[in-house]
Amino acid sequence: MSRIVVVGGGAAGLELVTRLGKQFARRREHEVILVEPASHHYWKPRLHEIAAGTFDQELDAVSYLQHSFCNRYQYVQASMSALSRADKQIEIRDANGQISTLDYDYLVIAVGAVSNDFKTAGVSEHCLFLDSAEQAQRAWDRINPLLKADESRQISIVGAGATGVELAAELAKVSNQLKRYRRNAELKITLIEASDRVLPAGPECMSRKVQHALTKSGVNVKTNTRIARAEEGKLITDNGEVLTASLQLWAAGIKCAPWLATLDGLETNRLNQLKVDQTLRTSMDENIFVIGDSAECPQPDGSFVPPRAQAANQAADHLARQLIRMLKGKAMKPFIFNDGGMVIAVGHDYAVGNLMNNKLIVRGRFVRNLYDTIFRLHQKILFGWGRVTALVLLKRVKASLNPFYKHNIS
Ligand SMILES: Cc1cc2nc3c(=O)[nH]c(=O)nc-3n(C[C@H](O)[C@H](O)[C@H](O)COP(=O)(O)OP(=O)(O)OC[C@H]3O[C@@H](n4cnc5c(N)ncnc54)[C@H](O)[C@@H]3O)c2cc1C
Missing domain, CATH: 3.50.50.60 (FAD/NAD(P)-binding domain)
Structure with a gap:
């Protein structure tokens, strides 16, 4: 039995542990552990809604504790702070500042990025x-x-x-x-x-x-x-x-947190992103993988995978499949990002999107629905279609009864 430790439960990490947890749970083949300091998951492209008071906390936030129980992975509420590659161990710090270590066989780093000042x-x-x-x-x-x-x-x-x-x-x-x-x-x-x-x-x-x-x-x-x-x-x-x-x-x-550049000799770029090859493996250690915004992943045309939600989701899906292959003794395939375009919400009922490699620019209310669909696809991986349908219906009912902002403005 191998232990896969995934650090960071964001757009990439949470989808990865969901897929791996489900895959390995039945026969208890391998152990999957998520290390994440927060208690709830929020899909990052919707953080501006929290700042504007329009986010529906009740329907759209995910409790890691409950989700890990339902999807058969372990959740450790802590932050990773250091790495020992020789011992295959990470150092973690809980909310009280208590430091401990966690052993891994395979480590996946998915801690995202922050704004660059x-x-x-x-x-x-x-x-x-x-x-x-x-x-x-x-x-x-x-x-x-x-x-x-x-x-x-x-x-x-x-x-x-x-x-x-x-x-x-x-x-x-x-x-x-x-x-x-x-x-x-x-x-x-x-x-x-x-x-x-x-x-x-x-x-x-x-x-x-x-x-x-x-x-x-x-x-x-x-x-x-x-x-x-x-x-x-x-x-x-x-x-x-x-x-x-x-x-x-x-x-x-964007840039990544400075501690990523201090991880036991792993290579980083000037934004502190960890350098990986096309199989998402770090250049210095074949047991450590990086996905999402914290990875600098090359593509066949010489470009790098962009720091976008869509790329994080695709990398999680790809790595889940490849880890399953690798644990069966098969070779890993390279990750090739498939750019499905970009949709930007301009307010609650309008969006602009570019599709088909910039050939088609679309805008309007229906594109806003497409923007929501991207979030619903993320939720579908976390919960399955049944629950997502219920959430969409509930949201419609709540929206028709409640004010636009979710907080009382008296
Ligand atoms: C307001 C906003 C709007 C955006 N809009 C769009 C958009 O419209 N389209 C688009 O494609 N992209 C958008 N993005 C970018 C998109 O959200 C990111 O590309 C995507 O979330 C990256 O996923 P990730 O899993 O790499 O990182 P994240 O989703 O950031 O997840 C990282 C996780 O790691 C955890 N973590 C951090 N440090 C540690 C640590 N030391 N130990 C353990 N865990 C740790 C964090 O708590 C977090 O849960 C937007 C971002 C923001 C902030």
């Missing part, structure tokens, strides 16, 4: 981030009082990638809805981007459509604007312009 002065002290559910909740705790103010309030969001765009659009929607009840309460949102367009990693015509939709919903989009410094209540651009705001959120770029 590019060492910009003052950002870590004066901006909020959206890298975890706790941070998103902290943002909502600051945004909620702004929605209750008797005058309009300014929010600055730095970075017009998927995170920044989706957050700006969701906040604009909440603010516009609230104006129906309280005319003076308004969030004035400025989305700041260093490059010359929003979604710089996507195709240009998609950027144009997304920017048009943002402007229409009242978001002030400032492109070609690089932030040089952050201070209390203001951002200073590299040409000296001062942008004041009640709240500043940083959603630009």
Whole structure:
């Protein structure tokens, strides 16, 4: 019997342990352990909904404890902090700071990435981030009082990638809805981007459509604007312009946590992503695999797998199949990312997508449904179609009875 330890229960890690747990449970062939510090799983592309007060905690959060019990893997609530390859052991730290070790035969690292402040002065002290559910909740705790103010309030969001765009659009929607009840309460949102367009990693015509939709919903989009410094209540651009705001959120770029670059000789790149070969194995150790945002995985054309939810899901699916093959003594096949396009939610009832290798740009309410489908496919792997159908129906009923925001705004 082998022990597979998966570190990180996000978009990639949770799907992997679900698949492996089900596969090995019946004959108790192999042991599957998930190491994850949080108590609940939130699908990261929806964290902006927590920050905007529109996320349905009751229906869309997953308890690791319950999920592990139903899917026959073990859940250890702790963070990985170090690695000993010679002993095949990781060091873990629980919520009380207690340190212990955990042995593995095969280790999978799937700890994701966080925002990159590019060492910009003052950002870590004066901006909020959206890298975890706790941070998103902290943002909502600051945004909620702004929605209750008797005058309009300014929010600055730095970075017009998927995170920044989706957050700006969701906040604009909440603010516009609230104006129906309280005319003076308004969030004035400025989305700041260093490059010359929003979604710089996507195709240009998609950027144009997304920017048009943002402007229409009242978001002030400032492109070609690089932030040089952050201070209390203001951002200073590299040409000296001062942008004041009640709240500043940083959603630009990604990097991995620095501790990944200290893992017993494993190779990393300048973003601290662990280098893997096409079978998702680390370059220095054949018993250690990396998937999701924390991996730098090469593709046959020389590019790297992008840090996206879709890529994390595909890597989890691929690695589950390959680990099963490997444990049967068969060779592992390479992971080839199949880019199914990109869908960006611009508020609760509109989305823009690029499909078929940038050949088709689609937008509208039906594309918003497609965006939701991506999340439902993730849930389907976690729960199966029966429960997902029940969740969708319940959500429809709740949406027709409850206000748009899930928190009381009195
Ligand atoms: C607000 C937002 C919107 C986004 N929108 C989109 C989108 O529209 N489309 C898209 O494709 N992508 C989007 N992304 C990116 C997408 O969410 C990520 O690419 C994806 O979640 C990566 O999956 P992952 O499993 O690698 O990491 P994550 O989903 O981040 O999971 C990492 C897990 O590791 C755990 N962890 C961290 N450190 C440790 C440790 N030391 N020990 C143990 N566990 C640890 C974390 O608690 C977490 O559960 C968005 C991201 C954000 C933040």
